[in-house]
Amino acid sequence: MAGITGSDVNAVNRRMASIAGHLIPDQALPGNSLALSNCSSGLNDSYHRVHGEVPTHAPQWKKCNDSGKEFTDIIYEKAVGEGIAKITINRPERRNSFRPQTVKELMRAFNDARDDNTIGVIIFTGKGTQAFCSGGDQSFRGKNGYADYDDFGRLNVLDLQVQIRRLPKPVIAMVAGYAVGGGHVLHMVCDITIAADNAVFGQTGPKVGSFDAGYGASIMDRLIGPKRAREMWFMCRFYKADEAEKMGLVNTVVPLEKLEEETVKWCREIMRNSPMAIRVLKSALNAIDDGHSGLQQIAGDGTLLFYGTEEGSEGKNSYLERRKPDFSRFPRLP
Numbered sequence: 001m002a003g004i005t006g007s008d009v010n011a012v013n014r015r016m017a018s019i020a021g022h023l024i025p026d027q028a029l030p031g032n033s034l035a036l037s038n039c040s041s042g043l044n045d046s047y048h049r050v051h052g053e054v055p056t057h058a059p060q061w062k063k064c065n066d067s068g069k070e071f072t073d074i075i076y077e078k079a080v081g082e083g084i085a086k087i088t089i090n091r092p093e094r095r096n097s098f099r100p101q102t103v104k105e106l107m108r109a110f111n112d113a114r115d116d117n118t119i120g121v122i123i124f125t126g127k128g129t130q131a132f133c134s135g136g137d138q139s140f141r142g143k144n145g146y147a148d149y150d151d152f153g154r155l156n157v158l159d160l161q162v163q164i165r166r167l168p169k170p171v172i173a174m175v176a177g178y179a180v181g182g183g184h185v186l187h188m189v190c191d192i193t194i195a196a197d198n199a200v201f202g203q204t205g206p207k208v209g210s211f212d213a214g215y216g217a218s219i220m221d222r223l224i225g226p227k228r229a230r231e232m233w234f235m236c237r238f239y240k241a242d243e244a245e246k247m248g249l250v251n252t253v254v255p256l257e258k259l260e261e262e263t264v265k266w267c268r269e270i271m272r273n274s275p276m277a278i279r280v281l282k283s284a285l286n287a288i289d290d291g292h293s294g295l296q297q298i299a300g301d302g303t304l305l306f307y308g309t310e311e312g313s314e315g316k317n318s319y320l321e322r323r324k325p326d327f328s329r330f331p332r333l334p
């Protein structure tokens, strides 16, 4: 049997991209009025008519605020006409470690990107080239978690992890420099990780008196296997980008100066494909690991699709019209 060469695979990928581009409807969706900052990206419909190679031009980023207020710990942007949002932790002087305020802002931005129906994919990154995120800011750590203005502790990054897992759009971690401690867990809960060649990955918990025994342990076990996961957590070693790629922690490694270009390319490729198919696939890929919550997510997708059918509408209409529902015309499919 003839082997498939790299160029054959590329040709197939190009063909698939071209077919996907053709299938996406030309009509742009309106921006969702729930978006927190009136900062809808809008979808450029001519983009969806593009066939063949994914465009490589730099996106035009538009800054979003927090319902009129500036974010302090993050930067939130949308690429004009592309359906891509970018959320950046903006504490480079602390290696993009997070305090409770950072996590609160991240959650508001992720929520906005979820609710904005012009957005199809979200990039999550850290400001500068030295760190994606170095975990919880240890100077805010108290007896009951990380405390800031309210002066009581919390581990609200756990809510952010869940939010990223449940968000029905792909989240891509774009990692330059350190992704360590709670920052390493954050890249692991993202759907895809694109690493720069200067990226460094590792857990530090047992060194600094902490541990993430939730997603931090279970997803790592899934990604790199039980032996490697034990090594990473028990020894707190750091791993360079190329080792991380071999271990299955990241999808690809690119030169630092190409990091955003490559990440945007991946986003554009995803944006050519069916949003509903991607939504259901993300739920499905998380379902077993997320137990009942995973089932709830994929079951919700089932209900969402059912509401759009005539059969689903017959139930609602009969109730509103105060008559008995007539489901007799709907097939009992094999």
Ligand SMILES: CC(C)(COP(=O)(O)OP(=O)(O)OC[C@H]1O[C@@H](n2cnc3c(N)ncnc32)[C@H](O)[C@@H]1OP(=O)(O)O)[C@@H](O)C(=O)NCCC(=O)NCCSC(=O)c1cc(O)c2ccccc2c1O
Pocket (backbone or CB within 6 Å): 093, 094, 095, 097, 130, 131, 134, 135, 136, 137, 138, 139, 146, 155, 156, 157, 158, 178, 180, 181, 182, 183, 204, 205, 208, 210, 211, 212, 213
């Ligand atoms: C990330 C580093 C390896 C970088 O080293 P480098 O030499 O490049 O830089 P510096 O060490 O000089 O750092 C510059 C500057 O930033 C400050 N800084 C960096 N990281 C943090 C941090 N996490 N907290 C506070 N401050 C930080 C550093 O002090 C310097 O400040 P100066 O004033 O001196 O200029 C290296 O910095 C490093 O190892 N950092 C610590 C990494 C770490 O241990 N992170 C915390 C792990 S625990 C955690 O993240 C965590 C959070 C949660 O919310 C959880 C919730 C639930 C369960 C578990 C959780 C959890 O484990």
